[in-house]
Amino acid sequence: MFQPSNVVPSIIFDFGTHTTKAGFGGEGLPRFLCSSSVGIQKLQTETVTSKASDYIVGERNLLRRIEGTEIISPFNEDGFVENWEALEAIISYSSTQLSADLSTNAVLVVEPSQNPKKEREKLVELLFEKFDVPAIYLLRSAVATCFANGRYTGCAVELGARGTEITPVFEGAIVGNKSSRLNVGGEHLTRYVLSQVDEKGLQLNPFFTFRKKFLQDEEPVEETVQKRTFDIEPVTFSDMRESYLWFWKKKLAEDIKVALCRVNDQPDIDLNSIQIPFISYELPDGTLVEMGREKYSAADCLLDPSRVGLSSKSLVDEIIDVIEGCDSSLHRELYSSICFSGGTSNLTGLLEYLTVALGRRMHKVKLLGSNVEAERRFAAWTGGSMLATFGEFQKMWLSKAEYEENGKTFIHKKCA
Ligand SMILES: Nc1ncnc2c1ncn2[C@@H]1O[C@H](COP(=O)(O)OP(=O)(O)OP(=O)(O)O)[C@@H](O)[C@H]1O
Numbered sequence: 433m434f435q436p437s438n439v440v441p442s443i444i445f446d447f448g449t450h451t452t453k454a455g456f457g458g459e460g461l462p463r464f465l466c467s468s469s470v471g472i473q474k475l476q477t478e479t480v481t482s483k484a485s486d487y488i489v490g491e492r493n494l495l496r497r498i499e500g501t502e503i504i505s506p507f508n509e510d511g512f513v514e515n516w517e518a519l520e521a522i523i524s525y526s527s528t529q530l531s532a533d534l535s536t537n538a539v540l541v542v543e544p545s546q547n548p549k550k551e552r553e554k555l556v557e558l559l560f561e562k563f564d565v566p567a568i569y570l571l572r573s574a575v576a577t578c579f580a581n582g583r584y585t586g587c588a589v590e591l592g593a594r595g596t597e598i599t600p601v602f603e604g605a606i607v608g609n610k611s612s613r614l615n616v617g618g619e620h621l622t623r624y625v626l627s628q629v630d631e632k633g634l635q636l637n638p639f640f641t642f643r644k645k646f647l648q649d650e651e652p653v654e655e656t657v658q659k660r661t662f663d664i665e666p667v668t669f670s671d672m673r674e675s676y677l678w679f680w681k682k683k684l685a686e687d688i689k690v691a692l693c694r695v696n697d698q699p700d701i702d703l704n705s706i707q708i709p710f711i712s713y714e715l716p717d718g719t720l721v722e723m724g725r726e727k728y729s730a731a732d733c734l735l736d737p738s739r740v741g742l743s744s745k746s747l748v749d750e751i752i753d754v755i756e757g758c759d760s761s762l763h764r765e766l767y768s769s770i771c772f773s774g775g776t777s778n779l780t781g782l783l784e785y786l787t788v789a790l791g792r793r794m795h796k797v798k799l800l801g802s803n804v805e806a807e808r809r810f811a812a813w814t815g816g817s818m819l820a821t822f823g824e825f826q827k828m829w830l831s832k833a834e835y836e837e838n839g840k841t842f843i844h845k846k847c848a
């Protein structure tokens with residue numbers, strides 16, 4: 433029987449809407465990452481319900497099944513799981529990739545901070561009933577983010593894919609009803625980049641949609657002209673689904689975003705009055721995407737939404753409003769521990785901008801986030817991994833015996 437007297441071996445999951453992170457408790461970073469979007473072959477009639485084994489997980493496997501594969505997300509618009517068979521497939525695949533047996537490891541899941549009770553219960557049921565895990569803990573991701581940054585109390589700013597969550601945390605627990613969610617995340621920035629590419633009249637062609645024909649290097653090419661060493665010819669598919677192509681186009685747009693988009697580090701200067709150098713990104717088919725001042729626009733979705741036609745509040749206003757909405761005795765501590773996590777927090781120049789912009793509005797502001805990109809992106813996972821190996825924490829696990837005795841709702845008692 434499961435005896436949580438010593439530190440037990442554990443597997444840590446963070447099922448993000450964009451990327452699933454998985455690895456071993458006590459390690460600094462997740463060992464395994466995979467896209468949380470999965471494939472399903474819709475060759476059968478739509479009325480047939482899908483089993484977990486029908487889903488295709490992992491980009492390498494998706495590339496083997498181009499024809500007839502639809503790409504779906506297990507999550508709804510708010511980032512909560514709605515397709516449990518797809519999540520089951522992701523868990524199976526991740527544990528296989530880790531060579532980990534879930535029936536001999538406690539499982540800690542870093543969950544969305546506002547995860548509804550019903551979703552928590554379903555997750556617990558899935559892990560105990562289908563995977564036979566010996567013990568479970570669900571950790572709110574805002575708490576995990578603060579924890580990874582060395583704080584029990586702080587304001588977590590989680591910049592993921594589907595949204596941005598700002599959550600005050602006091603002594604390891606979320607301050608009730610004071611958090612806020614901006615419906616702008618990395619996904620919106622990616623879509624913005626897609627629209628910019630579209631406006632330039634450029635096409636995003638994933639690498640499997642064309643073949644390269646290398647040119648004979650016979651004709652002399654003028655030095656000033658960029659030399660293209662290949663031509664491309666399209667590869668056609670009889671049944672490539674729209675969702676499949678869209679998935680891979682978005683990946684290209686993400687690469688462009690990461691390479692070119694940044695936050696304007698001179699916000700006081702009118703961009704129209706100065707010369708801004710162009711920077712470029714070469715797509716797999718040789719097309720060059722060039723950006724001048726427009727490289728700053730995607731970040732405006734978060735920092736100056738009205739400029740790009742959005743009605744949401746700016747990230748700076750939202751952080752201040754959340755902290756000011758808490759009891760005044762907490763303000764000082766929250767302002768001095770603003771903790772970051774999530775891939776979008778790696779947007780070039782973002783933390784530098786926020787340090788200046790928040791510092792101008794409030795006194796004694798301190799932003800916490802690793803300088804190492806991966807550590808910042810995966811901070812919530814790392815917070816879970818650290819907690820799972822604390823000696824004191826071991827009595828917090830919900831064991832299978834407790835689950836069998838008290839039922840799935842007992843999770844709310846064990847993991848507040
Ligand atoms: N260096 C970077 N610059 C800008 N954006 C980045 C960078 N690296 C990753 N991203 C973006 O971060 C997002 C993925 O981050 P993350 O893995 O934290 O999301 P997630 O946890 O799956 O999403 P969520 O928490 O919203 O459910 C994607 O939109 C990706 O394009």
Ligand SMILES: [Mg+2]
Pocket residue numbers: 447448449592593774812
């Ligand atoms: Mg996340």
